[in-house]
Amino acid sequence: QHEDKFLSSFRKLGLDGLPDAVACAKYHVLSNGVGGVAVEYMEESDTKAWVRFRYPRWMYDGAVICGVPVEASRGFLRGWYGQNGVSLGNPRLGFVCVSEDMTGQFGLCGYFREYDHDLTKDERLVFAPDERPPPFDPAKQPEPPPGEWNAERLAKANRNYAVEYIRNGVRELVNVLGRERALELCHLAARLTGLQHYRHMAEAVGGRDGGPEEAAGFLAAMFAGMGDDCRVDSIDDGAVLHQTGLRIARGLEGAERDTLLSCWIEIWRGAVHSQRMFMDVDCSVSETGLVWRITGSSR
Incomplete structure (x- = not known):
C-alpha cells in the first residue's frame, strides 16, 4: 500500500x-x-x-x-x-x-x-x-487544501481508506500464508465482522431487521454507498439483488479479484445472518458484478 x-x-x-x-x-x-x-x-x-x-x-x-x-x-x-x-x-x-x-x-x-x-x-x-x-x-493542525477537497471528495476518501485496508490485507495474507489458509481465515473474519457490525451499519442506512426484502434493501443501501449500482427484484420466496460496479474490486483481475470477492461476500452473508429471521444467502460472481439471492432458510 x-x-x-x-x-x-x-x-x-x-x-x-x-x-x-x-x-x-x-x-x-x-x-x-x-x-x-x-x-x-x-x-x-x-x-x-x-x-x-x-x-x-x-x-x-x-x-x-x-x-x-x-x-x-x-x-x-x-x-x-x-x-x-x-x-x-x-x-x-x-x-x-x-x-x-x-x-x-x-x-x-x-x-x-x-x-x-x-x-x-x-x-x-x-x-x-x-x-x-x-x-x-x-x-x-494541517488540513487538506480546501479548494480541492470538498465534502463529497472527503466522503469518498473516507470510504476508500477502509477499502484499501481490506484489499491490501487480503492480498498480503495470501502472499504470506497461501491462498487456501488465507481464505479460511479471511472468510471467518469477514463473516464475524458482518455479524458483529450489522446493527451499526443498518442504523447508518435506515435498515431494519426483517425478511429477505429488508435484507436486500439493506445490502443495496450499503453497496450504493460504495458507488455501486443496485437493483432489487422480488421473487416468490425472497429477493434478488443485482450489484454492478464493484468498487471493492476495481482494477483487480483473475485470482486476486476472485479471492477478494469471496471474502467480501462473507461480510454481507454474516450481516444477513445476524438478523432474527433465518435466511439463505447465495451469491454468484460474474465479470460485471454480483447477483445475490436471499430467501427464507429451509433449515
Whole structure:
C-alpha cells in the first residue's frame, strides 16, 4: 500500500515543497484524517515533526486492540513510516517511535527526523520510549487544501481508506500464508465482522431487521454507498439483488479479484445472518458484478 499510494497522495495533499520531515508528518496526519483516524501534529523544526494517534484506534476500537500482537504494529511501522525517506529519495530521513499501542504506553506516537548522515536500513526506524511529544496546538493542525477537497471528495476518501485496508490485507495474507489458509481465515473474519457490525451499519442506512426484502434493501443501501449500482427484484420466496460496479474490486483481475470477492461476500452473508429471521444467502460472481439471492432458510 505504501508503494502504491504514498507519492501520489503526497502530491494531492499539497505537501510538495515542504521539508521532508514536516511533509511526512503532515502526510500521515492528513491521510489518516480523511479516513476518520484522529492524529495530532506537532512541529519542532524543519527537520523534526511529530505525530500522535489518539484513541479509540479506528479499526482496533473496543476490545479488539487487546488481541493485536506488537509485531503487527512494528511491521506497519517498518513498512510505512520507516520507508518514507526511501520513497522520497532522502536517505537521511527516519522515524523515531516513542510510544506504541500494543505496549500499553499512551498510544502510537513518534517523530520524523532528518539526520545529518545517511541511515542504514536498521536506523530508519528506532525506538525511544523515554521521549515525550511537545504540547499540541490545534491552530497548527494541517488540513487538506480546501479548494480541492470538498465534502463529497472527503466522503469518498473516507470510504476508500477502509477499502484499501481490506484489499491490501487480503492480498498480503495470501502472499504470506497461501491462498487456501488465507481464505479460511479471511472468510471467518469477514463473516464475524458482518455479524458483529450489522446493527451499526443498518442504523447508518435506515435498515431494519426483517425478511429477505429488508435484507436486500439493506445490502443495496450499503453497496450504493460504495458507488455501486443496485437493483432489487422480488421473487416468490425472497429477493434478488443485482450489484454492478464493484468498487471493492476495481482494477483487480483473475485470482486476486476472485479471492477478494469471496471474502467480501462473507461480510454481507454474516450481516444477513445476524438478523432474527433465518435466511439463505447465495451469491454468484460474474465479470460485471454480483447477483445475490436471499430467501427464507429451509433449515
